[in-house]
Amino acid sequence: MSLHLDWCSHEAAKYAVEHWHYSKRMPSGRNNYIGVWENDKYIGSFIYGYSISPHLGSLFGLKQTEVTELKRISLREHENPVTKMIARSIKMIVNKNPSLRLLVSFADTEQGHLGGIYQASNWVYVGVSIVQQMLINGRWRNDVHANRMSGYPKRKAPAKHKYLYPLDNEMKKQIEPLRQPYPKRGRGEIDNAPDSNRETGGASPTRPLLESEVT
């Protein structure tokens, strides 16, 4: 099964997010879009870009232009391993943006994601990240100004597992001491993401909904 990664349009990336990513939402901000083709068929996209937080790199003494976030991996059914795709996408991002020094990505605990693909790709796990969210126009939004703005309902967003990928040796030395053991799934837990657990989507035979599916 041939694999080809190349730059793709915003439209192609959007299609992949809306059809193959659990969030169904395109990330805002300045982004790079990488498409994935298997046997010349478009099967998804990777989106890298500026984080919503301009301070993402400041913890490591980096400027905003030295750190970027892997924001979306939106893939339909595929045969090549995702780790192979991630490795190729990183090469492309670094070639396009040679001053980058660090990649960051998050796995959504609310979706039951642990970041297994980052673990398999040897990213550095540094714990969970909790951000403040504001309810704006009926939607909870991450906002860097949430602490300073009043008049909007606020909440602590569900935690996200944070993974780092240093792009040079100096950054690697700085990041490695922060490494924590990878989170693992407990016995009996299931991945709750609809696209990664087909068993929750079937309607035949009719079976009772589990309590965990209702809440």
Added chain:
Amino acid sequence: MTEYKNRIIGSGVEPLDQILFNPRNWRVHPLNQQNALKGVLEEVGWVQEVIINQRTGHLVDGHLRCQLAAREGTKTIPVKYVDLSEEEEALVLSTLDPIAAMAATDRAKLDDLMRGIQSDNEQVQALISEIATKEGIIPPDFEPVGIDEQVRLDQKKKVICPECGHEFTP
């Protein structure tokens, strides 16, 4: 254990010219939906009754089916009768379609299902193709684009002064 009330009080066949459309019906039916339903009706026929609330006489579900059948010169339509208060009717009318639309898709199962469908009906073929694209089973043929279409993430965006046209990086 919860036992749900059965509000269905009967079924039958009703002359189309006796059916009272619901004045509170909020659904509008675009041409592609009309064509899609027409294609499936031509290919298969009725498999589901429209719903009439016997207490008010209003149609609760199936406005397009009735309109389409009337347009094609059909005289009668299969009907299911329910007995609901006006408030209950409003609740059902406002939620029946949206609840069905909340279902998610198992693409692999839908893909398998669609592979087994054979139809010469052009409207059915168009419908299947539309579903496949919408559900991400057959994505459009997106082609790669040039690297220049991507912004630089390791450089701040350049700003052009609207007064003098000077370009700078803040």
